[in-house]
Amino acid sequence: MIDFLTLDSKKIELQWHQKEQKDHPTLIFMHEGLGCTRMWKDFPEKVSRNTGCPALIFSRFGYGNSDPCPLPWKINFMHREALRILSEIIKKAQIKEYILVGHSDGFSIGIIFAGSQYARELKGLKGLITQAAHVFCEQITVDCIQQAKINYEHHGLRQGLEQYHGSNTDNAFWGWNDVWLNPKFMNWNIEKYLSRIQVPMLAIQGKDDQYGTQKQIESIKNRVKHVETCLLDDCRHSPHTDQPEKVLKLMTQFIQPSKK
Numbered sequence: 001m002i003d004f005l006t007l008d009s010k011k012i013e014l015q016w017h018q019k020e021q022k023d024h025p026t027l028i029f030m031h032e033g034l035g036c037t038r039m040w041k042d043f044p045e046k047v048s049r050n051t052g053c054p055a056l057i058f059s060r061f062g063y064g065n066s067d068p069c070p071l072p073w074k075i076n077f078m079h080r081e082a083l084r085i086l087s088e089i090i091k092k093a094q095i096k097e098y099i100l101v102g103h104s105d106g107f108s109i110g111i112i113f114a115g116s117q118y119a120r121e122l123k124g125l126k127g128l129i130t131q132a133a134h135v136f137c138e139q140i141t142v143d144c145i146q147q148a149k150i151n152y153e154h155h156g157l158r159q160g161l162e163q164y165h166g167s168n169t170d171n172a173f174w175g176w177n178d179v180w181l182n183p184k185f186m187n188w189n190i191e192k193y194l195s196r197i198q199v200p201m202l203a204i205q206g207k208d209d210q211y212g213t214q215k216q217i218e219s220i221k222n223r224v225k226h227v228e229t230c231l232l233d234d235c236r237h238s239p240h241t242d243q244p245e246k247v248l249k250l251m252t253q254f255i256q257p258s259k260k
Contacts, residue, residue: 002037002065005058007088013037013065014093017048017055025097025126027255028090029057030106032132032238033176034148036064038164043240043248047101050252056093060085062171064164073175075185078105082112087122099127099255104211104237105176107133108190115193128201129251131239132209135219136189137180144211145180152177194223201227202254206235206242228254 003014015037029044031037036059048055060081062069074080086109090098102110107130119125134141151157152173162169179185201224205217214231221229230250235242 004065005089005092007085007092010061010067011065012061012067012089013059013063015044015057017045017057018052019054019056021052021054024051024053025099025124026093026095027051027053027055028095028098028100029055030086030100030102030110031057031059031063032104032106033180034161034172035103035106036060036066036164036172038064040240043244044101046248047251047255050248051255053099053255056095058089062168062175064168065166066168068168068171069175071171071175071178073179075179075182075188077175077179078109078190079112082109083116083118086110086113087118090122090124095124097124097126099129100125101129101251102133103131103240104134107131108135111135111193111197112190114199115190115196120198125199127199127254128197129204129254130201130220131204131247132206132212132237133203133216133220134212135191135194135216137186138212138215140213141211142180142186145177149177149181191219191223194220195225197224199226200254202250203227203229204232204239204247204250205230206232206237206239208234208236211237 004011037057044055044057059066100110165172203217203220232243240247
């Protein structure tokens with residue numbers, strides 16, 4: 001069921017599963033650079049059902065049915081999402097304990113938040129699950145995003161995204177695309193936040209990830225104190241789509257101890 005939360009007089013689209021379950025941490029799902037609440041499809045519901053945990057899925061400003069985010073986006077847009085907006089969502093939704101579950105840009109935002117003072121001050125963070133997170137910018141990522149621009153302008157990507165983002169389609173695409181293709185973004189790096197993470201983490205990446213090399217997950221493994229990593233065969237940038245049963249099992253096994 002679609003719901004909305006208001007932050008600074010602007011609406012953020014939400015979806016809840018098992019909201020009434022108060023005894024377990026809430027799973028907060030954070031979407032990829034071109035994603036939104038609906039693009040997770042039924043995967044969050046399955047994780048919620050398997051674990052008994054409530055799940056909150058939201059569309060960031062400029063995505064899905066949330067209010068737009070004015071263009072152009074600043075290079076530090078992920079820091080703003082992590083250090084201001086995510087904190088406010090957790091407070092306004094009255095979430096006491098939670099596990100962040102993110103994909104790509106969504107979990108780059110999660111890493112910034114988890115390694116910041118905001119997570120320590122807010123309290124309640126029990127664990128982190130990342131799929132294909134970026135912790136620094138690579139040429140392979142920029143090349144794929146350049147190709148996405150061509151696909152958006154000439155090969156039907158815009159029409160495919162429009163069914164999920166509606167009037168936000170251009171806002172979502174150009175906000176994301178222009179930042180990643182900004183030459184200054186090649187220096188973007190959030191590795192310093194990894195060593196500050198104090199909670200258990202599960203990091204998943206596909207061996208065939210077209211948006212990032214295995215250096216991404218290796219950096220996470222080398223810097224996070226309590227981390228389990230998994231590289232999946234026959235898997236590209238979206239593990240929960242390419243290998244849904246494996247990812248569902250991995251997440252369920254990770255979440256169960258965190259409920260205690």
